[in-house]
Amino acid sequence: MDGGTTDTTTNPNPSNGFTTLEELPFEIRNSAIEGNGGFATKRIANGELVAEYVGERIPKEESLRRQEDGNPFIFTLDDTDDIDGDVSWNPARFINHSCNPNCEAIFDEGRILIYARRHIEPGEELTFNYGYGIEEYADFPCQCGTAECVGFMVAEDHFEIVRARREETAKVQPSTASESSETRDPIA
Numbered sequence: 001m002d003g004g005t006t007d008t009t010t011n012p013n014p015s016n017g018f019t020t021l022e023e024l025p026f027e028i029r030n031s032a033i034e035g036n037g038g039f040a041t042k043r044i045a046n047g048e049l050v051a052e053y054v055g056e057r058i059p060k061e062e063s064l065r066r067q068e069d070g071n072p073f074i075f076t077l078d079d080t081d082d083i084d085g086d087v088s089w090n091p092a093r094f095i096n097h098s099c100n101p102n103c104e105a106i107f108d109e110g111r112i113l114i115y116a117r118r119h120i121e122p123g124e125e126l127t128f129n130y131g132y133g134i135e136e137y138a139d140f141p142c143q144c145g146t147a148e149c150v151g152f153m154v155a156e157d158h159f160e161i162v163r164a165r166r167e168e169t170a171k172v173q174p175s176t177a178s179e180s181s182e183t184r185d186p187i188a
């Protein structure tokens, strides 16, 4: 994820223990997946907390407005509110999506906590599934590069249906393409 500036020194929320880069088990640098990513700086055990996804808590209406403005850091929190993670004190915004991630985001009493879902070696890029739903995933193509990649940042629950849809599209595409080229060709 490309989160803009890597300056995490401004921290208006000192109660959060995972706010400065020194305290984090990862560092932020250029990623082969996209923009900047979070890379483990130490061994991380399966089940270990790696970050909290912090930000501004906003109602759905404001969240929708910001998403339409192109803010990709909005995280669904509950039925009424979302978290806008596009803030300098949220290094977790740099953690990229993967279809075969080594971390997972867990909702815990109004907080979004990112835990390792397996053992992680220093230098490995941290990833989690952004969990987009079936009605919105098409806007978020994935380039995680894993063998399991379904082509979109969609929740694991929807992998099967998205794979099936892509196979359908692949079958339909060639005939559609030739039809449209025929109709557009004024000489034919």
Ligand SMILES: [Zn+2]
Pocket (backbone or CB within 6 Å): 098, 099, 100, 142, 143, 144, 145, 146, 148, 149, 150, 151, 152
């Ligand atoms: Zn992928």
